[in-house]
Every structure is written in structure tokens, then in C-alpha cells.
Amino acid sequence: MSETLTETGPRYDFRAAEPRWQAAWAERGCFHVADVPADDKPKYYVLEMFPYPSGKIHMGHVRNYTLGDVVARYKRARGYSVLHPMGWDAFGLPAENAARERRIHPAKWTWENIATMRAELQRMGLSLDWSREFATCDPAYYGHQQKLFLDFLRAGLAERKESWVNWDPADGTVLANEQVIDGRGWRSGALVEKKQLSQWFLRITKYAPELLSALDRLERWPERVRLMQERWIGRSEGARLRFALAEPEPGIAEVEVYTTRPDTLYGMSFLALAPEHPLATAVAARDAGAAAFIAESRRMGTSEAAIETAEKRGYDTGLRVRHPFVKGAVFPVWIANFVLMEYGTGAIFGCPAHDQRDLDFARKYKLRVLPVVLPPGADADRFTVADEAYVGPGTIYHSGFMDGLDVEAGKRRAIEELERLGVGRGEVNWRLRDWGVSRQRYWGCPIPVIHCAACGVVPVPDEQLPVVLPDDVTFDRPGNPLDHHPTWKHVACPACGAPAQRETDTFDVFVDSSWYFARFCSPQAKEPVMRDAVDHWLPVDQYIGGIEHAILHLLYSRFFTRAMKDTGHVGIEEPFSGLFTQGMVTHESYRSASGLNGTWLYPEEVIRQPDGSAVHRDSGEPVVVGRVEAMSKSKRNTVDPEAIIARYGADTARWFILSDNPPERDMEWTEAGVAGAFRFTQRVFRLAEGLGGAAIGDTPDRFGTAALALRRATHRTIAAMTEALEGFAFNVAVARLYELANAVADSERVPAEPGLQWARHEAVRMLARLVSPMMPHLAEEVHARLAPDGRLVAELPWPEADPGLLAAETVTIAVQVMGKLRGTVEMPPDAPRDAVLAAARGEPNVMRVLEGKRIVKEVYVPNRIVNFVTGD
């Protein structure tokens, strides 16, 4: 392919042009904005999720940042003052893994990656304000994060508490649920234990009601993401109630449970405790069987796979509880592996007839199954529950004072009764848990507190921030290098001066990304944010990133913004008023047909044959073409953006990635598609070359038919592009530009006529400006040739369509008979109904079809369609 670039005809030399225009934009400061602008332009903040500096950019980045750049360039042209920054989500485990595996310091590894990736992004020609760049691993960033944490701590939004965690005994670290695979640590392979540890938590649950209710107001968020967050927050209405033990344990007289079905209390068969429940622990202290059961449950771990395959199992403690409503009735207390300590109270009452889990459990241990909700139309004497619990609506029976009520009324009545008896009350419960942010890792933001034997937890005084990570650490031992460091953690207590210890845990990396969008508004500020700057720029008007962050990052950021509001840092609650989630970039995968059971092959190793088959580039051996799937290193179906940009240029890569399909869907990267995009760049350039430069006179007085038609096409394209870009329909925008280019090419084959050359010139000038959000370098190159006014396209306003040229000269009206298309008629726009109907009736083919038929109805939609409805 590279040979063809030097072939005949005028060629757009992107290799020279792209760096030249990038330099011109930088020199003119086209994309720079002030923290607090002096002008009165409306603001627009467009942000793409900042990258983790893993080493090189990948196609997902190219897609993400191209989408954002189209928006940024378009909005700038529309007269907005656009904030479009870039930075680095630079803390994280891969850096530590590199340190362990390759003996390179995490900081060195990270900063080298940043340098590489910054250069790659700059070659894409993104309209970024690079003066705002920062990396979260820089103390100049994370020091402010420590300040925010201390403010949260003072405001009661951060706390230290005991919690159950996944503990990897081999690596000596806490693992996230996602890092536990089949009950084993993902790195060490050791069996993960549940362990109670003292950890830092951010009180996201305080905002649960608001985080839920505000979702309705995020109108420019995908419905899907809002639904996912809604489920994650998980509001449920029910009751909390206490069951008295028939024979109290020492120090424990009652058990509290949470239920959403207080209406089914009469159907109770048992009470079940989570294995970690304090009463279970108390029983285990004197009952070896209980202790063994609890130990076994703990070993099962918390991985999804373990939960899914786990059979419901229980252990009867021998204890009994009294029913709150039925005098004298007692029920057994079990310890059960399916009860979660983390949700509700860690104990449930079991009603097998109306809960599937309780039913499974009851069948296994031969416990009573008593229906208390009768489905509509069912016979009370004959209705039974076999192996499927009844969870639908119905009438309550077998339930004393609740008999005859429907389910909803029964819930209300049961809560009233619990409150009257003083044993319970209505309660709203949430699935959302507080956010545990402690990590036993080196490459993260140190948590700025000191542990003093006398004073307890003492915050690091603000003036001692930042607490900087020490450089001289070793990775030769498992566990946290900060903990092993000889001196770092030994400090004087800021309160009493006695020897004390620094906290050696660091923050979860999701903390870093929960406020970076705010820092971008004033990246040099002495405080976490400059209030005037965030008041001006926030919220982010358009946020763009992958759907994989639908819950964690986006929910944490929503929480952080609220917490920052309550601590006086910002004045808003929602960080992102618009959210767009892009699809993945996919590619065919290839395996060698022979070899060691078919090793994966890189796309560049494979040659597709004309007949659709594929062979290996070097060996010529057959290659099996596999599924089209997300690019991944393990499947080797990746394409390196650097190689594409070197071979075809940044504009081609950007154009193809936008043109293939709607941006929210997964796209398939294909060589043919890239080649097609490249052809278009050359074609646009040739159209401009064909016009012979800038020499063109004033607007002519008169235009011939073809000239006028071309002008109409140009101005219709301006209008269509505007609409497509506003609606994120970038693939449609691309199509409209192909059409305009085709129209210009067509005009070259009609005989010369007044104004035609001028109309062509206008068309190509407009084409350059319309294409500029997508192919900014080519746009500048063409503009410089045709309109050398000393201005850059990047500085020009968006073209305005001439309303006089938008109206079509004639409209084509479809003529149907009984809903079937039988012909078309050309009419002036907005022609009178009678004239259109007459013309329609006179259309030869329509006449033929209508012959001998009686028209009973004539439907006319102006400028669009006529439909004749015939009788008989």
C-alpha cells in the first residue's frame, strides 16, 4: 500500500501536513481556555474518560478520543468556549506487577508510558488543552485528594470500621470481589478467606436516596446506565423486627431481622442467621457442629461462581424464637449459608411458601410450608405450594388479623401491628454499601492519617500534605511495600508527639478518578479546586466513555461531587449532565490451522485470499478465521493505532472509526474499511486541487441549473451535518459528506454554465469546514488552498446554511394506490392540494392502475405522498 502513495496525480501528503497543522494549532493556542474566562461565551465542557497509562494507546482510546474531539471541535465552531482536557489515571496494580516482574520502579514505568501515550495522542490531532494535563500519581494531584479526604473525615463522610473482606493469605492483601476467582486469589491462587479487618469507608450510603432519585433528572444519560445504577443502589421497602429467643443466650435475648414481606409473617417456618452473625458466633463458642458449619461456609468464599453453585445448607442451632403475633408459637433458629451478613440485619425469617430460597431450604430440611397468600381465583382449601414459591399478588389468609387483605394492605397492617407491639417498624433498606477504599498496595495515594497508641486515629495536619509515597521501596516480598519500608511509617503523633505509625494503606484507584474532572477546571490551584473555575465549568456537559464504567466510576463520581458540595468545594451535585457510552472496537480473530492446537495470529500475519479463505503471510499455511470479537491481547486480534496512523494518517483513522457504524454500537475494524477512508481523504484533496487554487470572484449574479443544484446540495449538507452532529449520528454525518463530494464530482461532467465554477468552489470550501471536526488536518490543508485568509478552520465559526437555498426547487411526491407505490410526480414545493391530486391522477402508470376503479378516499400529505383508496 505504501508504494501507491507516491503514484500519479496530486496526492495529499498527510505525513507532512498533519504535524504542520498540529504545530499551527498549538502555536495559535486554538484549544486553550482560561480557568475563569473573561469572555462571555457560553461554556461547554467535553470530557473523555482519561486513560490508564498501560503502555500504548489502543483502538478503544482512538474511538473514545475521536468521538470527544468531534464534539469539542464542533461546539467550538458553534461559538462555545470549550474545555477539553486530558490527563492520566496513573495509579494502579499493573505498575506494581511490572515492578515485580521486570524490576522497574512503578513510577518510572508509569511516567515512561505516559510520555509514549501522550505523543501518540498528539499525533491524532486532538483539540486538547494540554496545559491542563496532570497524572493522578503526581503528589501535586494526590495531595489535594488527601485534603479532600480529610475534609470528608471532618464532615463525617469517611469513617474507619470493621468489615468482612476477601483476604489472600499468600499475598497478604485484601482482594476486591472481582479479583477472587473460584474462591482463589487471582494472582496467588491461594484459597481466599473471609476476614474481618479495620478499613476506611466513604459513606456513599448517606446519599443513597439522592443518588437514586436524581437519576430521573439525568435526561442525557443512557437509560441503560440509569437502570443499572438504580438496581445497584437497590432500594427496598419493608420492616425491621425483633424475635425474642425462647431461652436467651448469654447477653443475647433477641434476633433482629429485615423483611420486605411482613405480610407473610404467619407463614413463618424458621429463622436463619448468616454464618458471620454474632448469635451464630455465640452458638459456635459452645457447639462444635455450629463452629464447623461456619468454618465451612467461610471457606466457600464470596465469588459469584461459588454462590451460584452452592447448595442451600444450614445448621440447626437448637435455639427457638417466639412469633411476634402468635402467642406460644416458637420456631427453630438455623445458621444458613445463603444468608448474607452484609444485607439487612444478617438474619431473616423464612416463609417457604412465598420465597423460593426459603422453600428450597424448607424442602431440604423438611420444614413446614404454609401458604398465607392465596392467588386470585384459587381455592383456599386446595391451593398448595409444591416446588415453586408463590410470589404474586393475592389475598392473605391463615393470618389472623390480616385475613382478607391484599398483599400491599397486609404489609401496612403488619407494620402497624409490629409498631403497636413495640417489636418492629417500617424501614427502607438499600443494597448499596459504604465504599471500602483501603488497599494494601504501594502504587496508590497514601491515606493521610496516623495511628497513635494514645490518641487513636489522628489526621495528618493540612499543612503537612501531601503525604508523599517513598521512592525507595522493594517488591521482593509479598504484601504492601509501604508496610515493609524501614522508616516511612514511623512518625511522631501530630497530636501528642509520641512515636506513632503512618497508615500504610493507600486509596482504591477509583478514588483518583472520582474528582479528576473537577481538578481539570483549575489544575494549578493551590486547593483541590478553585471555586470560581468549577462554578464556571462544571458540570461536564458531555462525558464519553465505555459502558464498563456504568456503575462503579460513574456512581463514585456522583457521590464524590455531593460530598465535595457538602464540604464546600463545589456548588453542584451531578458531575456529568450528558453521558455517552461508546461501543467496543472489534476485529476478526485468526488461528493457525496446524501448529500447537491453533495458536492465535495477529492480523498482520494473515493474508485474506480473494475466495474468502486466509493463509499465513510467511508460511502460506491455511488460517482459520474466527469470530469477530473485542480486540484483546490474548486473542491477538489487535490493531496498533500507531501503525495505522503511520501508514494512512490520523485523519483516515478518525474518519473510518466514525464512519463504520453508530458510535454506541460495537464496530468492526477492517483493513478494507480503512483503505476506503483513506481513498476519501485523497478524493477530497483532489477535488480541491481540481479547482486550481484560491482564485474565485465575488458571488455571481446568475447561476445555471447545475450550479444552483450544487449550491442547494451544499447548503442542504450544512443543515444535515448540523443535525447529525448534534445527535451523535456521526456515521450519518459521514454519509452526508460523501454525498456532497459525489455532487461536486458529478458537477464536473456537466457543460460549463454561469456560476458553476463558483458553486464548486463554494462546495469544496464548505466540505472542508464540515469535515473539520472529523478530519481536522485535511480540512486545514484544503481551506488553506481555497481560502487563504490567514485563518485556521479551527478558528472559523460553523457554516450557516442559506435558508433561501434549503428549500427544494421541486419535490418528488410518491403516488400510491391502496398503499402501493405506483408512480411519482414532480411538483413545486407546497403546491395546492388540488394541483397535486390532479397531477397524481394523471401519472400514466397511476392512470392505468386506477382505470375502472372508483376512488373513495384521497390522502394527501403535503410534499410527501398521495394515496388513492379505491372501492371495489
Next chain:
RNA sequence: GCCCGCCUGGCGGAAUGGCAGACGCAGCGGACUUAAAAUCCGCAGCCGUACGGCGUGGGGGUUCGAAUCCCCCGGCGGGCACCA
């Protein structure tokens, strides 16, 4: 299991109640060329020589008119999943 989304030519897709298949990719034919590449011109949903018929996963409905709205079924993809 629950929830959500999607299903249109060989492929990506366009059209969100009014001419289905814009635009691109792949393909076919032609021009140019010694030849190829590049470029340019043209063809192109399926069936049929044609008038025409059929056609947006399948079936039904609403409407003058349905890819689009409603109901049922099927397929594919994604998310959540012992949350009491």
C-alpha cells in the same frame, strides 16, 4: 432466574408512521494502461424476458399507509443475580 437491548441486501448501516436499502465496504461490467495498481464511468435486494410480484427474524393486529406503533413467538447480545 430477573432486567435491558438488538434482529433491514453478501457485509456495516440509512430511513422512527409517508418512495425501504441513503452512504460506505465487498462484488460485477466498462474506460484508461503493454499489463497491473491507482483513477474515472456504469450495474447492483430477491424472483421474473417483461407488465409485475415478493421483501425489514416469524405470526397476528391498529392505520388510507407499518422497518417504525401494539400483542404473541423465535433468535442473538448484554447486565444483574441467594439483597430476604
